[in-house]
Amino acid sequence: QLNPALQAARDNKIKVAMIGLCGCWGCTLSMLDMDEALLGLLDKVTILRSSLTDIKRIRERCAIGFVEGGIANEENIETLKEFRENCDILISVGACAVWGGVPAMRNEVELSDCLREAYVDSVTAVPDAIPTIPYHEDIPRITTRVYPCHEVVKMDYFIPGCPPDGATILKVLDDLINGREFDLPASINRYD
Numbered sequence: 001q002l003n004p005a006l007q008a009a010r011d012n013k014i015k016v017a018m019i020g021l022c023g024c025w026g027c028t029l030s031m032l033d034m035d036e037a038l039l040g041l042l043d044k045v046t047i048l049r050s051s052l053t054d055i056k057r058i059r060e061r062c063a064i065g066f067v068e069g070g071i072a073n074e075e076n077i078e079t080l081k082e083f084r085e086n087c088d089i090l091i092s093v094g095a096c097a098v099w100g101g102v103p104a105m106r107n108e109v110e111l112s113d114c115l116r117e118a119y120v121d122s123v124t125a126v127p128d129a130i131p132t133i134p135y136h137e138d139i140p141r142i143t144t145r146v147y148p149c150h151e152v153v154k155m156d157y158f159i160p161g162c163p164p165d166g167a168t169i170l171k172v173l174d175d176l177i178n179g180r181e182f183d184l185p186a187s188i189n190r191y192d
């Protein structure tokens with residue numbers, strides 16, 4: 001529970017949050033790579049749910065939401081839709097969010113073949129163990145394809161790259177909170 005003065009100060013700032021869906025957390029690490037440069041924005045923004053704060057849920061409306069990762073299971077869909085409802089501006093960060101990225105390589109094969117390769121015919125399968133595809137009601141059901149975020153909800157902006165670096169994310173954030181149109185160079189569309 002924040003003290004009332006701190007709460008009031010935070011309420012007057014632009015609220016920013018980031019969620020991770022089906023990705024590798026590399027884009028989330030880029031957010032961390034903003035390092036001390038982020039300090040210069042903290043008089044204007046407050047960070048809610050994100051890897052920076054370790055807040056798991058947002059219960060208040062956000063001005064700007066960043067999304068890492070695409071959609072690979074039903075929980076991803078639910079999380080993204082809820083985030084969309086709570087954010088004024090939603091931004092796909094990185095190749096996985098923008099077009100599915102590496103996880104979308106499984107779209108080239110049938111889901112059943114993909115699961116069999118992963119759990120039954122895998123070269124890392126334990127010898128003599130009974131191969132089985134895990135199933136439990138608590139495990140989110142995976143979708144037949146991996147989708148980019150904009151095929152599930154409306155996304156307002158896209159930051160390409162795998163991953164885009166911290167300076168790029170910072171520039172987008174800085175431009176948005178200062179009301180500038182941003183124009184990212186084509187050179188950020190790279191895969192490190």
Ligand code: SF4
Pocket residue numbers: 022023024025026027028068069093094095096097101102161162163
């Ligand atoms: Fe990881 Fe690249 Fe996907 Fe970002 S875009 S989550 S760095 S694989």
